[in-house]
Amino acid sequence: MTSDLQGLATLDRIIHEPARLMIMTVLSAVSEADFLYLQRECGLTQGNLSSHLAKLEEAGYVLIEKTFKGKYPLTICSLTRKGRDSYDAYVRTIRIVSDASSKRVPRKG
Amino acid sequence: MYSSSTSILDAEQRARRYWYADGIPTLVVGMGLVLCGFSLLSAQRETPLYTVASFAALGLYAVFVLKRIEIVDWLKSRFTYPRTGYVPPPVYAPDTSRPLSLGLSTPATDSSRDEEVQRVDWERHRRMGFAAAMVLLMQVAMMVIDKRWVFTVEGIVIAAALWIVRRDFRVSPVLLLGSPLLGLCTTLFVPSSQDRISYSLIGFGALFMLDGAIALIRHIGQNPAPQVPAA
Numbered sequence: 001m002t003s004d005l006q007g008l009a010t011l012d013r014i015i016h017e018p019a020r021l022m023i024m025t026v027l028s029a030v031s032e033a034d035f036l037y038l039q040r041e042c043g044l045t046q047g048n049l050s051s052h053l054a055k056l057e058e059a060g061y062v063l064i065e066k067t068f069k070g071k072y073p074l075t076i077c078s079l080t081r082k083g084r085d086s087y088d089a090y091v092r093t094i095r096i097v098s099d100a101s102s103k104r105v106p107r108k109g
Numbered sequence: 110m111y112s113s114s115t116s117i118l119d120a121e122q123r124a125r126r127y128w129y130a131d132g133i134p135t136l137v138v139g140m141g142l143v144l145c146g147f148s149l150l151s152a153q154r155e156t157p158l159y160t161v162a163s164f165a166a167l168g169l170y171a172v173f174v175l176k177r178i179e180i181v182d183w184l185k186s187r188f189t190y191p192r193t194g195y196v197p198p199p200v201y202a203p204d205t206s207r208p209l210s211l212g213l214s215t216p217a218t219d220s221s222r223d224e225e226v227q228r229v230d231w232e233r234h235r236r237m238g239f240a241a242a243m244v245l246l247m248q249v250a251m252m253v254i255d256k257r258w259v260f261t262v263e264g265i266v267i268a269a270a271l272w273i274v275r276r277d278f279r280v281s282p283v284l285l286l287g288s289p290l291l292g293l294c295t296t297l298f299v300p301s302s303q304d305r306i307s308y309s310l311i312g313f314g315a316l317f318m319l320d321g322a323i324a325l326i327r328h329i330g331q332n333p334a335p336q337v338p339a340a
Contacts, residue, residue: 025120026120028120029119029120029123030120030124030196030197031197032196032197033124033196034190034194034195034196036190036191036194036195037193037194037196038194039194040193040194041120041123069182069185069186069190069195070186070187071186072186072187072190072191074190076195
């Protein structure tokens with residue numbers, strides 16, 4: 001359990017923040033999504049989502065492109081290869097710790 | 110198995126549902142069916158005007174079939190994307206995403222994860238194949254059996270097929286109840302056996318259009334357009 005537990009120390013802190021984890025989770029399930037879709041799915045404010053996306057973009061996890069669909073301007077976000085790999089690694093670590101804790105002998109009383 | 114609350118498979122399915130939620134794809138399918146029915150109906154009237162109308166409708170139907178996704182996307186860029194955002198349709202991005210479970214409540218290994226994804230995909234394809242076979246069989250029956258009641262059965266079969274295909278998304282009462290009713294009406298009120306198929310197609314198209322229009326009006330009502338576009 002100790003080594004599993006210590007694995008938590010290696011968790012990616014950029015992804016570990018709840019709002020950013022939500023963003024990464026949504027983006028990992030689709031090939032791309034626009035700002036408004038992410039905002040609605042994650043329940044974040046515009047400013048909040050902007051700042052978290054900026055952090056993810058800075059880390060090289062998310063690619064942000066501005067484009068148009070007809071006359072409607074879109075801010076398209078997608079996970080980069082690095083972002084996908086980091087996210088997978090994060091999920092694996094969480095799973096290992098979760099597995100270990102579910103095997104723990106329950107305390108009496 | 111995946112936990113429904115933490116599964117990324119869910120996020121993918123929500124994105125899939127999102128494509129149909131505004132009713133525009135249904136509306137476009139309905140328009141295509143109406144055009145197809147109208148083309149068949151006009152072709153049976155042997156006057157030059159009807160012949161021209163039949164070809165025009167057939168041409169438009171071909172455009173609807175070939176450019177369906179583009180038409181839906183164009184309509185969505187006017188009604189849906191400014192209100193609720195954009196996510197690509199399932200056809201554009203079939204397997205690029207890699208559904209995973211966070212495994213917080215039900216841990217799963219990588220292999221069981223892949224198996225689960227395959228199982229869900231297979232289940233979806235099986236249901237769609239079964240529904241398509243039902244409808245195809247019914248179309249053959251309509252051509253072979255020259256009886257009026259076939260159209261009533263057709264309405265029931267199509268309602269069942271729609272329920273099988275769309276139960277993950279949204280089973281519309283307009284389509285579920287309307288299809289058997291339409292089949293019954295075609296049986297009772299259309300005397301010419303030649304016209305029955307055309308009217309049946311137009312009727313189903315109208316039902317799809319009605320269902321799509323209701324969903325679109327509801328979607329627009331629930332999601333008013335923002336004053337300033339998202340950053």
